[in-house]
Amino acid sequence: xxxxxxxVGPYFAIGMCRRPDDELAPDGIExxxxxxxxxxxxxxxxxxxxxxxxxxxxxxxxTGAGGEFAFRVPRDAPHLEVTVFARGLLxxxxxxxxxxxxxxxxxxxxxxxxxxxxGLRFDIRMQGENATVFFAx
Amino acid sequence: xxxxxxxxxxVLPDDPxxxxxxQLDYPGYRSTQWRAPRHPLVTMPEELHALxxxxxxxxxxxELDNDLTRQHGGEPLGERILVHGRVLGDDGRPVRGALVEVxxxxxxxRYRHQxxxxxxxxxxxxxxxGRCLTDGEGRYSFTTIRPGAYPWRNHDNAWRxxxxxxxxxxxxxxxxxxxxxxxxxxxxxxxxxxxxxxxDPRSRELxxxxxxxxxxxxxxxxAFEWDVVLQSTPFEQP
Numbered sequence: 333x334x335x336x337x338x339x340v341g342p343y344f345a346i347g348m349c350r351r352p353d354d355e356l357a358p359d360g361i362e363x364x365x366x367x368x369x370x371x372x373x374x375x376x377x378x379x380x381x382x383x384x385x386x387x388x389x390x391x392x393x394x395t396g397a398g399g400e401f402a403f404r405v406p407r408d409a410p411h412l413e414v415t416v417f418a419r420g421l422l423x424x425x426x427x428x429x430x431x432x433x434x435x436x437x438x439x440x441x442x443x444x445x446x447x448x449x450x451g452l453r454f455d456i457r458m459q460g461e462n463a464t465v466f467f468a469x
Numbered sequence: 470x471x472x473x474x475x476x477x478x479x480v481l482p483d484d485p486x487x488x489x490x491x492q493l494d495y496p497g498y499r500s501t502q503w504r505a506p507r508h509p510l511v512t513m514p515e516e517l518h519a520l521x522x523x524x525x526x527x528x529x530x531x532e533l534d535n536d537l538t539r540q541h542g543g544e545p546l547g548e549r550i551l552v553h554g555r556v557l558g559d560d561g562r563p564v565r566g567a568l569v570e571v572x573x574x575x576x577x578x579r580y581r582h583q584x585x586x587x588x589x590x591x592x593x594x595x596x597x598x599g600r601c602l603t604d605g606e607g608r609y610s611f612t613t614i615r616p617g618a619y620p621w622r623n624h625d626n627a628w629r630x631x632x633x634x635x636x637x638x639x640x641x642x643x644x645x646x647x648x649x650x651x652x653x654x655x656x657x658x659x660x661x662x663x664x665x666x667x668x669d670p671r672s673r674e675l676x677x678x679x680x681x682x683x684x685x686x687x688x689x690x691x692a693f694e695w696d697v698v699l700q701s702t703p704f705e706q707p
Contacts, residue, residue, distance in 0.1 A: 334559045334698045335675050336489045336667040338649040339498075341634065343580040347572025347598045348636055370503040377584070383523060383642060390523035413517070417647055420500025422491040422666050424647060426513065439511055458504050466506050467513035469643055 337423035342377045344417065349379070349394040356382060356389035357406040362451030363429070367399040367416065370459030374399025378418030380456070382429075384409045405452075410435060411443075416456060416466075425466040429454045440465060475499060479624050480660065484668040489675070497662030499623055513643075522642040525568040525602065535601040537573075537613040545595035547576025547614030549690040552650070552678065555607040556637060558701030563607025564644065570636040571599045571611060578617030578631075587619050612690065618657055630657035630664065637697055644699040651677045652693065 340348070363382075367375040378395040384406055393401040395418075405412060411430045430436050430444045431452065442465055445452040457463045479497040493505035533539050538549060552571075556564040574580050574597065577589035581596055599611050616631050632649040639645065651658060658664050658677075667673045675698070684692035 333672060333675060334489050334700050335646065335648055335696075336672050337491050337646060338634075338663055338666075338676065340636075340647050341649075342584050343572060343574075343582040344634065344636075344647075346580060346582055346596070347570045347600075347634060350598060370507075373503075375504065381645075385520055385642075388523065413520070413642060415645060418504055420498070420502075420504035422493050422495060422498070422501065422505070422663070424645060425506060426517070428514070437514070459507050463506065463508050465511050467517070468510035469513050469517075 339419060339422050340379060340417040342419045344377075344379060345394050348392065353390075353392040354402060355404045356384055356391040356412075357387070357404055360404040361407050361431075362402060363405045363431075363445060363454060364400070364402045364448070364451060365454040365456060367395045367401065367418065368455060368457045372460070375418050375458070378416065378421070381415040381417075383413040383415070385413070405431070407431075414456070418458075421458075425458075426469050427456070427464055427466050475502070479627075479662050480665045481668060483670050485670065487668045487672075489667070489669070489672045491666045492668060495662055495666040497624070498666060517642060520642040521640060522638055522645065524566065525638065526566075527602070529568055530600055530602065534599055535609075535611050537571075537595065537597065537599045537611060539612075540596055541594040543594045545575065545592050545614050547592075547595075547617075549612070550615050551610060551612055551684055551686065551690050551692040552633065552695065553608065553610035553681075553684065553692065554678075554695040554697065556603045556609060556639070556697045556699065557607055558639075558644070559698050560701050562701070563603070563605070564639050564699060565603055565605055565607060567603040567607070567609075567640070568638045569601050569603065569609045571613075571633050573597045573613065573616040573633045574619055574631075576614050576617050578619030589617070589619065615652070615691075618655075623662065628657050628660070630655040630661050635697065637699065639699040641701070644701065646697065646699055648697070649676065650695050653677055653680055
């Protein structure tokens, strides 16, 4: 029987955000977004992790005011795997962000990042009509 | 804050049928209300089942990362303890080289974090953060002090049982786990909605460390043993 999950709680930065880990590719493209709750308010005590297995690039960013997070990600990655943790979230959630609209499987249409200025934007909505698609795991 | 405060029971009855699953929208833990996903989850892309996760090496560690009692000029106050165990797949095989990150309150129940307003003293000799990699047999160990219980404002007179937070990167992407380790015999556990969001009592028991008299260091430190079992998949290679 496997060990159950528990929330990261509000103080995860002590253990999980000791070093800046938000650059998956130093010369990559900026990926910004907000982590939002069911009322549309920013979740300012969450953590987003990104994993790009082709280039074995990993990153992590604790959310700030308004639920904002920002990464620098490889320009040529078709998509990145996304893991979300937060106070009030008893188990992490998995999703994906597509960097370009090509090769996006059916059902994943809401997971395509939008172009914004020189970078990309991908908001994560935990609940509501436009809630982000999360994967069963 | 919600305009419609929950007034039901803080802890729901046991339900062994749920196994290791936590109840995401556990009403007694108020913060789940606007954060737990409520829409049906979609099937995970097939390739994620066998996908390897990030690998962290020694470069992820600083000296003394696994000894939380020696990270400052003096010793922290509190009961010195050794916390050790193994990280395993649910097939019983060790997970080697897994990055284990821990964080915890000090002996007075206070975190070194700007959001923590509990009027208990900070300890200038305790940061409460540690890291280590599991060895060839999946073993990890930390020297630390026993954390204190602390109040939180979830409900009337709410106290968290003493716990250490663990974040673990297994070998596979799907073996990621963040959880909390509790201490045996803690009288606060039956009242805690976070513990009880795991409604199968056998599964909940897996969150509790075992007092380990054998590893206790005479005249120095008590010891607790806690194994972590990660999900493994039929796709995993030996």
